[in-house]
Amino acid sequence: MRGSIRLFLDGPLASGEAPLLDPAQAHYLGVVMRRRAGDEVVVFNGRDGEFLAQITMLSGKGGRLALARLLRPQEAEPGPWLAFALIKRAACEILVQKATELGVERLLPFRAERSVAALPNLERLAAIATEAAEQAERLTRPKIATPVGLADLLAAWPAGRPLFAAIERRTAPSLRSRNIQIGLLVGPEGGFTDRELDLLALSPFVRPVSLGPRILRAETAAIAGLALLTAPPGDATI
Amino acid sequence: MRGSIRLFLDGPLASGEAPLLDPAQAHYLGVVMRRRAGDEVVVFNGRDGEFLAQITMLSGKGGRLALARLLRPQEAEPGPWLAFALIKRAACEILVQKATELGVERLLPFRAERSVAALPNLERLAAIATEAAEQAERLTRPKIATPVGLADLLAAWPAGRPLFAAIERRTAPSLRSRNIQIGLLVGPEGGFTDRELDLLALSPFVRPVSLGPRILRAETAAIAGLALLTAPPGDATI
Numbered sequence: 399m400r401g402s403i404r405l406f407l408d409g410p411l412a413s414g415e416a417p418l419l420d421p422a423q424a425h426y427l428g429v430v431m432r433r434r435a436g437d438e439v440v441v442f443n444g445r446d447g448e449f450l451a452q453i454t455m456l457s458g459k460g461g462r463l464a465l466a467r468l469l470r471p472q473e474a475e476p477g478p479w480l481a482f483a484l485i486k487r488a489a490c491e492i493l494v495q496k497a498t499e500l501g502v503e504r505l506l507p508f509r510a511e512r513s514v515a516a517l518p519n520l521e522r523l524a525a526i527a528t529e530a531a532e533q534a535e536r537l538t539r540p541k542i543a544t545p546v547g548l549a550d551l552l553a554a555w556p557a558g559r560p561l562f563a564a565i566e567r568r569t570a571p572s573l574r575s576r577n578i579q580i581g582l583l584v585g586p587e588g589g590f591t592d593r594e595l596d597l598l599a600l601s602p603f604v605r606p607v608s609l610g611p612r613i614l615r616a617e618t619a620a621i622a623g624l625a626l627l628t629a630p631p632g633d634a635t636i
Numbered sequence: 637m638r639g640s641i642r643l644f645l646d647g648p649l650a651s652g653e654a655p656l657l658d659p660a661q662a663h664y665l666g667v668v669m670r671r672r673a674g675d676e677v678v679v680f681n682g683r684d685g686e687f688l689a690q691i692t693m694l695s696g697k698g699g700r701l702a703l704a705r706l707l708r709p710q711e712a713e714p715g716p717w718l719a720f721a722l723i724k725r726a727a728c729e730i731l732v733q734k735a736t737e738l739g740v741e742r743l744l745p746f747r748a749e750r751s752v753a754a755l756p757n758l759e760r761l762a763a764i765a766t767e768a769a770e771q772a773e774r775l776t777r778p779k780i781a782t783p784v785g786l787a788d789l790l791a792a793w794p795a796g797r798p799l800f801a802a803i804e805r806r807t808a809p810s811l812r813s814r815n816i817q818i819g820l821l822v823g824p825e826g827g828f829t830d831r832e833l834d835l836l837a838l839s840p841f842v843r844p845v846s847l848g849p850r851i852l853r854a855e856t857a858a859i860a861g862l863a864l865l866t867a868p869p870g871d872a873t874i
Binding site for chain 2: 535
């Protein structure tokens with residue numbers, strides 16, 4: 399559900415700066431959204447806050463903005479970390495888009511034994527995350543880590559951050575947390591192997607959780623889990 | 637996250653029956669999943685429970701099963717109803733798939749003033765819901781209603797069933813419910829118009845809810861809302 403046009407920019411944002419648009423951004427503004435010089439857009443860069451800006455030049459090759467005023471000062475956006483097994487491309491892209499909308503702070507892809515063989519296109523995933531952050535009115539984009547194996551993921555996990563592991567077909571407590579300094583881990587289609595389950599069981603910060611009685615696809619488990627972890631405490635109960 | 641192959645069948649399931657497979661199902665089993673006569677599959681029809689079955693014949697034109705034994709007797713699967721504004725095709729299909737995985741009982745598409753103009757392909761949506769129900773190990777498929785206007789949707793809504801309306805950019809209580817005899821309503825991209833908001837405000841069973849501080853796409857709001865509504869009460873809080 400969308401407000402005004404928001405763009406993530408790489409360069410610095412500060413009064414007096416005249417940020418440049420790259421050709422893709424210029425195409426998006428001019429051709430897709432039919433904006434032109436004089437129109438307003440909202441911009442952010444993940445470091446300097448969110449600004450209202452005016453388009454001063456727009457062509458097929460690029461464009462230029464003038465910053466009008468600061469709308470929101472930069473704030474940290476702490477959120478859950480999501481560790482996810484590499485799954486098929488379409489599902490992986492939905493996962494990255496929805497996780498970004500739901501406020502994930504870091505995306506940590508890992509290879510599970512039943513993961514798809516192909517490595518993801520990290521540039522494309524970053525572009526999807528950027529577009530989702532623009533649309534969700536975030537002030538930051540999630541960081542996307544380079545894929546590693548499950549063992550390496552666990553070995554490098556910060557010990558103070560609990561990691562809820564969505565392990566299917568196990569009796570486990572269900573998920574709810576008011577702490578966002580946590581992680582969520584979801585496996586590949588087909589689930590974890592016994593060896594991987596042993597690895598998880600040996601990690602003291604891993605807490606198996608249940609996402610309910612149904613069997614969820616991997617990307618759905620990620621989205622549903624993040625929805626539960628990031629929802630405000632409920633007061634609309636009936 | 638997948639177990640054995642499950643198929644939804646249209647015909648009756650009972651000891652002594654020898655259910656037929658249509659060409660698409662035969663293709664799926666034989667070509668996609670490389671099964672052949674003698675292999676086992678799990679079948680359900682939404683009325684007679686879930687059965688273990690054996691493939692007795694499989695060709696390019698169809699196939700035949702023999703029912704081996706009842707695995708789970710039929711049970712009602714009450715769940716939330718999801719009323720959703722018609723959105724773009726890809727988003728609509730994700731919504732139907734994920735809502736089915738999350739246990740939705742009825743899917744009620746409606747036309748909002750900012751809905752996309754094209755009518756959805758209801759047959760394709762039904763096929764997506766069927767496939768999701770197979771994969772999620774449901775015993776039923778959700779019913780998908782014919783699209784109506786928002787006013788007609790509200791006029792026909794059963795008064796005893798609260799309808800949580802995800803209305804963006806409003807201060808509203810957040811969503812949590814242990815009652816599944818409820819509905820969730822999500823609007824189109826761009827949100828509801830003032831006239832539609834008035835219509836919602838006049839409906840006594842409608843309760844505005846918030847899904848959190850972020851701006852969610854329509855289909856994400858549906859998925860996240862259903863995750864909150866259908867999750868077991870949390871005991872993995874930290």
